[in-house]
Amino acid sequence: MNPEQILQTNKRYEIIASSRRQVKVIINKKTYYLSDSIFSILAVTTLPISYNEIIQKLTTLSSSHSHWVQLTTTLNQAINIGLITSPDNSAIVIGTNSANFDSAPVHIRMLNDKTRTLAYQKAIREVVSENDIVVDIGTGTGVLAITAAQAGAKHVYAIEATELGKVAERNFAKNRLNDKITLLEGLSTEIHLPEKASVLVSEIIGNDPLNERIIPTTKDACKRLLKPEARLIPQTLEIYLLPLTVPTKLINKYFFTKRTCSDWKNAYQIDFSELLNTPTSNRLIELGSHKCKDFPTFSEPLLISKIVLSKISNETLSIQGSFKSQIDGVLNGFLIYFNSKLSPHTLLTLHPNESDSRNNWGNSIYVLESAQVLYTNQTVNFTYSFKNNQSSIVITDNA
Ligand SMILES: C[S@@+](CC[C@H](N)C(=O)[O-])C[C@H]1O[C@@H](n2cnc3c(N)ncnc32)[C@H](O)[C@@H]1O
Known part of the structure; x- marks a missing residue:
């Protein structure tokens, strides 16, 4: 609240x-x-x-x-x-705490991300036609529901879990689409539609791509809210890992390190070394993929999982991967980013060299528990897991 x-x-x-x-x-x-x-x-x-x-x-x-x-x-x-x-x-008051989905800054960032929003609009126009019943999961300001109605959908059900839904409803009326779009307030997984939809639109891809619960939410929608042959926007979500060296300056900003503890010891005459034994709740830094484009990388991006959203089976992932280092250096993290096929002809990429620097995603870097010194041609084996709604990576072997 x-x-x-x-x-x-x-x-x-x-x-x-x-x-x-x-x-x-x-x-x-x-x-x-x-x-x-x-x-x-x-x-x-x-x-x-x-x-x-x-x-x-x-x-x-x-x-x-x-x-x-x-x-x-x-x-x-x-x-x-x-x-x-x-x-x-x-x-209704829209908050300003940027950590919450019922706050203005989050939606401002998303609407300012023209690459994202225009790609979704293009995909909706490509897929939706006049006989379609559309369900928009997580309508937010209503932008995608309105686009679907403007694209000619017969009816749109716009679902939103936060108070912002009421604001979206006013946007529907302002755009004279209140007879075409019905707002349903609550979590999609707890909502029943009066009729099954032929198109699902959702933009619930997180900084750690799966942590806005796109997998269970879409799986539930396919089972309960959609017709068997429904089309999905997005169609697929590909998860990539890019092994790299995260600058020490950045690591010192997010984690207790020997260097910062020793600096504080000198400044305050207090031994802070116990902080080094205190685990943080996760090892993810939310930075944005484009900000990593100058970090040394050890290989090409590694495609770790391609999720076809209409055919989800597992809600957790555990994937073994490997790469051969192309350089000598210190591997201390992996950028986690996504590419998504929104529709047959529309792709959204967060590849560090291709993504728009104004994109709203703060793609996560997973910082390894212990850094690894690598030499050219050395093979590194690792396991990527998505469990308890967050990503983690462990190096299993480097030879
Ligand atoms: C990333 S925002 C996208 C908002 C809007 N569709 C857009 O493209 O600008 C995700 C929105 O989905 C809502 N949301 C996420 N999962 C949901 C669910 N299962 N049911 C209803 N709302 C959900 C959040 O509250 C948030 O407003």
């Missing part, structure tokens, strides 16, 4: 005391059971108030940590069932 989001009690509810600690809430003809701490929450949300302020007030009201947990859990349940909601559409 965006902390600045304005919320208020939905006036159309009925509440009935159920048992000692529970109340029955009927809203939109559905029945839910909530803890009786809902009364304290309703008292706070009679007038429009931001999510952040609600939390502050509940913190003041709570008598203990467990009471606070119960209050905030009930608040989130009340929001999920629509008992507490935005007062009206005009009160």
Whole structure:
């Protein structure tokens, strides 16, 4: 939830005391059971108030940590069932925290990435025709749903998990397409369509290409939301690895290293060496492929997996690869980037030498636990895995 989001009690509810600690809430003809701490929450949300302020007030009201947990859990349940909601559409606030998908900077970056957005528009115009029912998973500002409707689709279902969906809906109306596009709010994996779609459009490719959950989301869409012969945009996603030397300066910015610990020891007279034994949650640096184009590389990019999105079987990947070093040097990382065939005639590439320097993806570099000194013609074997929603690479052997 965006902390600045304005919320208020939905006036159309009925509440009935159920048992000692529970109340029955009927809203939109559905029945839910909530803890009786809902009364304290309703008292706070009679007038429009931001999510952040609600939390502050509940913190003041709570008598203990467990009471606070119960209050905030009930608040989130009340929001999920629509008992507490935005007062009206005009009160939606778009956040500015660039880590969240309901924030302005993320969507500004994507719309400013003309190579990406124009490629998607081209692919949609290539694929969509007038009898098509289109589903756009993760509509964001609505750009791809609007393009599909403009391309002549019979109807478009635009699904969005964040509050931004409501803003997209206003864009549909502004472009006089509200009778052609239906917004469905929520996660695509929890939504049912009134009819199956003949085209899937989605742009849920991450910096670590698979970590916006394109694999499980597309697999679920193929199973539940699409006709058997549906066409997909994108069609394929190819994952590439490029073995390279990440400059020490960059490594020192993201990880605790001997060099920085010794520098701090000199400056502060404190031994920080324990930091070196503290693992970080992942080894990925989100940099952008074009920023790596001057880093020394050990081979051509290695195609590690070609995913045909209409035929996904596994949700996790574990792939053995190898390359022969073309130079002497220190291998300490791999750039992970993608190429995607959006449609039969439209390709989107994030190859470091070919991608637009203004592209919005901060493609990840996987930094190895321990750097390897390599000589020309030396063979390196490695395993790439995508598990627990993130990539990792280990060198298994270099001979
Ligand atoms: C990378 S953005 C793309 C937005 C827009 N389609 C565009 O091209 O500018 C992905 C959007 O998909 C939404 N999203 C991701 N997975 C989703 C899912 N399974 N169901 C609904 N929305 C999803 C995110 O909240 C985000 O707004």
